[in-house]
Amino acid sequence: MPKPSWLAQPEKLWSPWKLQGEELIDGKQDALRLSLHEQERAGIDIVSDGEQTRQHFVTTFIEHLEGVDFEKRETVRIRDRYDASVPTVVGAVSRQKPVFVEDAKFLRQQTQKPIKWALPGPMTMIDTLYDRHYKSREKLAWEFAKILNQEARELEAAGVDIIQLDEPAFNVFFDEVNDWGVAALERAIEGLKCETAVHICYGYGIKANTDWKETLGSEWRQYEESFPKLQKSSVDIISLECHNSRVPIDLIELIRGKKVMVGAIDVATDIIETPEDVANTLRKALRFVDADKLYPSTNCGMAPLSRRVARGKLSALSAGAEIIRRELSA
Numbered sequence: 644m645p646k647p648s649w650l651a652q653p654e655k656l657w658s659p660w661k662l663q664g665e666e667l668i669d670g671k672q673d674a675l676r677l678s679l680h681e682q683e684r685a686g687i688d689i690v691s692d693g694e695q696t697r698q699h700f701v702t703t704f705i706e707h708l709e710g711v712d713f714e715k716r717e718t719v720r721i722r723d724r725y726d727a728s729v730p731t732v733v734g735a736v737s738r739q740k741p742v743f744v745e746d747a748k749f750l751r752q753q754t755q756k757p758i759k760w761a762l763p764g765p766m767t768m769i770d771t772l773y774d775r776h777y778k779s780r781e782k783l784a785w786e787f788a789k790i791l792n793q794e795a796r797e798l799e800a801a802g803v804d805i806i807q808l809d810e811p812a813f814n815v816f817f818d819e820v821n822d823w824g825v826a827a828l829e830r831a832i833e834g835l836k837c838e839t840a841v842h843i844c845y846g847y848g849i850k851a852n853t854d855w856k857e858t859l860g861s862e863w864r865q866y867e868e869s870f871p872k873l874q875k876s877s878v879d880i881i882s883l884e885c886h887n888s889r890v891p892i893d894l895i896e897l898i899r900g901k902k903v904m905v906g907a908i909d910v911a912t913d914i915i916e917t918p919e920d921v922a923n924t925l926r927k928a929l930r931f932v933d934a935d936k937l938y939p940s941t942n943c944g945m946a947p948l949s950r951r952v953a954r955g956k957l958s959a960l961s962a963g964a965e966i967i968r969r970e971l972s973a
């Protein structure tokens with residue numbers, strides 16, 4: 644969900660915090676309360692912090708780790724798509740203290756509903772760094788997987804019901820996904836008793852991503868590369884982009900047996916879906932996933948949208964799911 648303008652400038656990725664110190668801690672908690680209220684008001688069943696506690700889905704986690712120098716920057720190509728100035732891995736990476744555990748405890752205190760917490764996936768993490776220490780993408784990803792597992796275990800102990808790893812890089816580096824990407828993902832969730840999810844999308848609705856999508860042709864078959872391996876993996880839920888995308892819906896058949904988060908809201912447009920639009924996407928998905936395993940969701944995060952649009956889309960998601968619930972129980 645987008646942040647309120649007093650916390651960070653909305654409709655912008657990597658938007659800097661407007662507060663500092665104690666005020667920032669209070670501000671993030673206030674924004675989390677607001678976001679939670681909006682989710683509950685919209686009728687969302689599984690709620691989150693609305694990403695009010697992080698500046699960016701990858702960088703905020705990495706900022707809390709040792710071994711990465713944010714002052715030493717190099718320009719690299721992110722997901723083979725756009726150049727960005729990124730921090731450098733200068734030594735062994737480690738987590739000296741929890742990153743989001745206090746935030747998760749706070750969220751847990753605020754609601755009785757099941758809560759989900761998102762962390763970046765190991766492959767997506769290494770893709771936003773310049774590595775001068777390990778000089779091996781696989782080795783660095785493995786180290787991050789171990790760190791993520793430490794964090795995930797503490798999030799679980801804090802009462803998180805679903806831990807999600809965001810791996811948009813799975814739609815780009817197919818050989819690596821098969822060689823070690825899924826293994827690193829499983830290392831990150833090893834030993835967890837709560838549910839686990841992997842979110843594989845085509846990115847936020849920013850220009851670099853929408854331009855890239857234009858080059859992908861009439862059918863987006865990227866999921867075909869990762870789904871067979873994920874179907875056999877230990878991850879419980881797979882989150883994918885559907886509505887307004889060119890992903891052939893029958894690819895969901897490749898993960899038969901898994902729970903599926905079906906993206907029924909397009910995050911790359913300000914046009915708010917109608918409940919019937921959402922229901923249509925869910926009906927198509929139901930041909931390939933059993934109803935009790937279907938989790939209607941957005942295609943990706945709505946952080947870069949306006950608050951009004953994001954609220955409207957959240958309500959549409961909930962109302963569309965309700966249409967399907969009524970049809971199924973009739």
Ligand SMILES: [Zn+2]
Nearest residue numbers: 844846943944
């Ligand atoms: Zn996403």
